[in-house]
Amino acid sequence: MLSEILFNTFALIFALFIIIILGVGFFLLVRGIQIKMCNIIIAAIAFIGLPIGFIGNVLFNLGGFFQEIFIFIAFNFTVVFTNLTFYKRKKVYPTIVFAIVFILGVIQIALHALPLLFGINVYYLRVSLDLPYTLLTFNWLAWAAFQSYNRLNEYIIAPWVKLRYKLIAVFSFLISFNSIPEFFQPKGVYWGDPDNITSLIIFGITAILAISFSLGFFIAWIMPNWLKKKINKNYKPLEDKEYSEEELMEMIKTQLDDETRSNK
Amino acid sequence: MKEKYQEVITIEIINILGKNLATNLNISPPAARGLIKLSIKDQFGPFKPLSQLSYEDLKLIINQSLKKRLLNLEVVNLRTIINIMLEDLKKNQSVITMAGV
Numbered sequence: 032m033l034s035e036i037l038f039n040t041f042a043l044i045f046a047l048f049i050i051i052i053l054g055v056g057f058f059l060l061v062r063g064i065q066i067k068m069c070n071i072i073i074a075a076i077a078f079i080g081l082p083i084g085f086i087g088n089v090l091f092n093l094g095g096f097f098q099e100i101f102i103f104i105a106f107n108f109t110v111v112f113t114n115l116t117f118y119k120r121k122k123v124y125p126t127i128v129f130a131i132v133f134i135l136g137v138i139q140i141a142l143h144a145l146p147l148l149f150g151i152n153v154y155y156l157r158v159s160l161d162l163p164y165t166l167l168t169f170n171w172l173a174w175a176a177f178q179s180y181n182r183l184n185e186y187i188i189a190p191w192v193k194l195r196y197k198l199i200a201v202f203s204f205l206i207s208f209n210s211i212p213e214f215f216q217p218k219g220v221y222w223g224d225p226d227n228i229t230s231l232i233i234f235g236i237t238a239i240l241a242i243s244f245s246l247g248f249f250i251a252w253i254m255p256n257w258l259k260k261k262i263n264k265n266y267k268p269l270e271d272k273e274y275s276e277e278e279l280m281e282m283i284k285t286q287l288d289d290e291t292r293s294n295k
Numbered sequence: 296m297k298e299k300y301q302e303v304i305t306i307e308i309i310n311i312l313g314k315n316l317a318t319n320l321n322i323s324p325p326a327a328r329g330l331i332k333l334s335i336k337d338q339f340g341p342f343k344p345l346s347q348l349s350y351e352d353l354k355l356i357i358n359q360s361l362k363k364r365l366l367n368l369e370v371v372n373l374r375t376i377i378n379i380m381l382e383d384l385k386k387n388q389s390v391i392t393m394a395g396v
Contacts, residue, residue: 059396071392119385287321
């Protein structure tokens with residue numbers, strides 16, 4: 032009885048995760064098109080791809096192979112988003128990370144196809160490789176956001192923008208561990224099976240991690256105006272006096288001359 | 296309304312670049328920000344809204360119109376200052392997205 036209640040609760044949490052993540056995806060898609068930002072459209076595809084995979088597998092029984100293809104799209108697009116947003120002019124590390132994630136993704140798809148084609152059970156090999164796949168994808172984003180946040184801390188910029196960096200860093204870091212519970216999933220047992228306590232607990236942990244991630248990203252990207260206002264309560268944007276071009280250039284020349292004189 | 300909001304976002308970038316330009320030239324931050332705004336106007340004319348500036352546009356502004364302005368002001372170490380500005384833009388490029396959505 033209790034296990035049935037727990038299973039239904041975790042299933043509900045998981046369904047909420049899918050709805051929220053889809054909502055964030057469509058929001059980013061609309062915003063990306065509105066402001067013509069290619070990287071945001073890419074992030075949107077990542078957010079929409081992930082739930083499509085889950086829905087296809089769980090609701091329509093399209094299988095793990097179908098789900099893995101959409102996870103592949105989501106993870107690779109997440110890395111592309113990170114590279115375009117944070118490392119547009121850096122070449123080496125972003126390319127290496129993308130190449131590793133791409134290869135790990137192809138391996139995941141292949142390892143999903145093997146049991147279908149040859150009946151070979153490669154569960155633990157697949158789960159072992161899923162760990163670096165997930166860790167790298169989301170920690171790369173977490174690290175990029177964290178690094179940028181630290182760099183921007185010295186500047187006077189709107190606190191809600193800084194909060195967005197923080198939320199993305201924290202919740203990407205959190206979701207990067209999502210594949211660890213998979214190690215403990217008993218072989219041959221249905222995911223979250225109410226009759227198997229280990230499987231049920233694992234289902235619960237992953238559902239809680241997933242909902243935390245989706246809520247964190249929901250607040251980060253679709254931050255309501257009242258929250259922005261609350262966060263910005265003590266923030267005064269810089270307002271410059273309006274100068275004519277002549278006044279401004281004169282002012283700069285004077286300041287530069289003062290600087291030259293003081294150096295002599 | 297959307298344009299206005301986006302403009303505020305681009306001003307965040309101008310603040311970041313302005314602070315660094317002010318430090319490097321040893322001028323006041325408002326003067327440095329003004330210089331950057333003038334350079335934007337030089338590059339794209341008065342009709343391009345700040346909201347439509349991309350990373351590539353900002354790079355072009357630093358490399359061309361700001362460089363020209365600094366050259367006219369006979370700033371020493373011009374090349375170093377331009378390189379520092381480009382590096383600052385590269386480091387803080389994510390603000391364009393993070394503040395723009």
